Amino acid sequence: MAKPIYLVGGSKGGVGKSIVTMALIDYLQQRDQTVLLVETDTTNPDVWMCYRDEVETATLDLDEVDGWIALINDCESQPDHPVIINTAARNNHGVSVHGVTLDSTLTELQRQLVTLWVINRQRDSLELLKPFLEALPNAAVHVVRNLYFGESSKFELYNHSHLRETLERAGGQTLDFPDVADRISDDLFGQRLSIARAARDLPLGNRAELARWRNACARMFARISQEPASASAPA
Ligand SMILES: Nc1ncnc2c1ncn2[C@@H]1O[C@H](COP(=O)(O)OP(=O)(O)OP(=O)(O)O)[C@@H](O)[C@H]1O
Ligand SMILES: [Mg+2]
Numbered sequence: 001m002a003k004p005i006y007l008v009g010g011s012k013g014g015v016g017k018s019i020v021t022m023a024l025i026d027y028l029q030q031r032d033q034t035v036l037l038v039e040t041d042t043t044n045p046d047v048w049m050c051y052r053d054e055v056e057t058a059t060l061d062l063d064e065v066d067g068w069i070a071l072i073n074d075c076e077s078q079p080d081h082p083v084i085i086n087t088a089a090r091n092n093h094g095v096s097v098h099g100v101t102l103d104s105t106l107t108e109l110q111r112q113l114v115t116l117w118v119i120n121r122q123r124d125s126l127e128l129l130k131p132f133l134e135a136l137p138n139a140a141v142h143v144v145r146n147l148y149f150g151e152s153s154k155f156e157l158y159n160h161s162h163l164r165e166t167l168e169r170a171g172g173q174t175l176d177f178p179d180v181a182d183r184i185s186d187d188l189f190g191q192r193l194s195i196a197r198a199a200r201d202l203p204l205g206n207r208a209e210l211a212r213w214r215n216a217c218a219r220m221f222a223r224i225s226q227e228p229a230s231a232s233a234p235a
Contacts (some may be wrong), residue, residue: 001112005111025037034056065098065101095133121149183206195214
């Protein structure tokens, strides 16, 4: 089996797709994986800006069929690299129209498509998941409750939903993404820092909070990843 394709979605703006993407890159890097970041947010390529000097990147427009073709070709040419796709809020339409093309190649690529669907506490986060599941029926889908928006018990609409039942019956998991102090996320996005770089360069107090969050992220990703639980080379 080649390495997975991770698609960080959620469709909705501002739910935390970029920060989850960064945490996932960081998690895999710490486990000696050479990742390929596919940045599809062409208007605000924030993850690309933080990671362009550290990992291999491709910027693709998933609103257009050409973007999907290039994505599939990149996945084929680098089977040893996990591919991490940071999606933009507006990609929902492109996924519904063209997602089937990627879905149809997964067997030949010998890759698993793992979706992390990031949600806040509102209804449209969930509504948008339905067309996605139809467009990519072969994806493993996990829902990520972003605890930045409140503790897990507060995600009532999702917690008691039929969608959750269906998803978990299909093997999907409900994951909790930890909150980090605002000043740390401001450091990352404001100074365009990768998490590894922030862990080297920030002042001690900031680094201590970052380390706590990184460990909590690692516990979350360990639930869905095929990588060994302990990091071989913590940065
Ligand atoms: N778990 C978290 N801990 C701390 N801050 C967070 C967390 N999740 C989100 N944020 C804050 O919310 C902001 C928006 O998050 P992010 O940019 O990751 O969302 P997005 O879904 O990628 O947005 P867009 O749709 O605009 O691309 C971040 O800049 C950060 O300040
Ligand atoms: Mg984003």
